[in-house]
Amino acid sequence: MRFDIHVGKSYVNTPRPQIAEIIADINHRIHQPNYAKVGLVSTFAIAIVVVCLSYVWLGVFILLLGGLGSGTLAYYRQRDRLTTLNYRCDNDIQLRFVTVQNACQMLAQSEKIWMEAACKPVTNKGRNAGASQVISLSKTPVKVACVSPPFIQTNIKVWAIDTGFLRLFFLPDYILLWRRQLYSAVSYSALKIGCDRQQINIAGDLPSDARILGQTWQHLTSDGKPQPGIRSNQKLFKVQYGLLRVMATIGINLRLYVSNVDQAERFTQSFCSVQQWLSPRQPWEQRQAHTPPKSSVDTLGFSQNRPAHEILGVKPNASLADIRSAYHHVARMNHPDKLIGLAPEFRQLAEQRMKAITAAYKTLSQQSRREQTRSGRP
Structure with missing residues (x-):
């Protein structure tokens, strides 16, 4: 699937796909059934049975043929799961x-x-190097790099912040969020970013760009000196990190500790300058983002004339059992409850899609029952 996205005042009259349409289509393609694995397992089982019956060469031939077929299915599935975003921006954007x-x-x-994993208040500062709270940092560092978003190819360079459980991809018009194998999106104006200087007491090796303020000890006296008589009184470095806060109303609340304070502050200043620049243009952005879709076509491209079997992803002559199975799978992947906490247009999209899916299921199930009645099957 390919989306041509024109962004900016210069393209205000150019038809533009809705962000909800793009997100829903990408998520739908990602979670298509994997028939390649089923085919490979089935082929392997059949080959084992044939080999056990002493038809060794026939079993090998079936295994090779099944492997080739499964590989072909896997290739086409991977290609069908890929979405292309082709951007064209005016000079301002x-x-x-x-x-x-x-x-x-x-x-x-x-x-x-x-990333801050946990933060607990301290009751006895003397045993905690005088700190007011104990902060646990993530074991895996956060990565900031220019990468390709999963299942997406585009004509622009995409920078991302990867925290492990959540990835933020910066596009010209929106920020894509990738978590739990699903995409969502947030506008630049809705993302809140701030930076403070935070002092941390830390032991061990330090990053080369960290700002060292001094040293202290794990156990201190009331006047800030190391407590005498404690052999295991660990020496700590007083380090100043940049505390980068990334927040949004859709459930994002990240606290990132950056070893280079200056770079963290420059990032925040540059990002905030973009948001300030965007403020007077925000009404136009909102009109583009929240324009309701046409009634004849829902935001996944399910036109009223699209065949019901294509909506559920089954063959035209599928059995009633296959129709039910496909309906439950598609309905589960596109239920509005999956979009709780996101923008209203996402829930509107899901509700429209569920109506199309339910209508397709009713049409196919009625057709299947009529065919069973004609053929005399129970």
């Missing part, structure tokens, strides 16, 4: 996007970035 790319590149120059 291009300038904004380049600023975002440069900001990500500056942040990527930091040697280490960690």
Whole structure:
């Protein structure tokens, strides 16, 4: 599937796909049934049975033929799961996007970035190097790099922040969020980014770009000196990191500790400058983003004339059992409850899709029952 996306005032009269349409289509393609695995397992089982019956060469031939067929199915499935986003931006949007790319590149120059995993208040500061809270950082560092989003190819360079469980991909018009094998999106104006300087007491090796303020010990006296008589009183470094906060109302609340304070502050300043630049243009952006889809075509491209079997992804002469199985799978993947907490247009899209899916199921099931009645089958 290919989407041609024109962004900017210069293309205000150019037809443009809705972000909800794009997200729904990508998620639908990603979770298509994997028949290649089923075919490979079935072929292997048949080959084992044939070999056990002493037809060794026939079993090998079946295994090779099944492997070739499964590989072909896997190739076409991978191709069908891929979505192409072709962007064309006017000069203003291009300038904004380049600023975002440069900001990500500056942040990527930091040697280490960690995500805050937990934060607990301290009751006895004397046993915790005088700190007011204990912070647990993620074991795996956060990555900032120019990468390709999963199952998406595009004609632009896409920078991303990868925290492990959540990835943010910066596009010219929206920020894509990838988590739990599903995409969602948030506008630049809805993402809140801030940066503070945070002092942390840490032991062990330090990043080379970290700002060291001094040293302390794990156990301190009231006047800040190491407690005498404690042999295991660990020496700690006082380090200043940049605390980068990334928040949005759709359930994003990241606290990232950046070893290079200057790069963290530059990233925040550049990103906020883009948001300020966008503010007077936001009404136009909102009109583009929230224009309701046409009634004859829903936001996944399910036109009223599209065959019911294509909506459920079954053959025209599929059995009633296959129709039910396909309906339950498609309905489960596109149920509105999966979009709780996202923007209203996403839920509107899901509701429209569920209506189309339910109507297709009713049509196919009625046809299947009529065919069973004609043929005299139960």
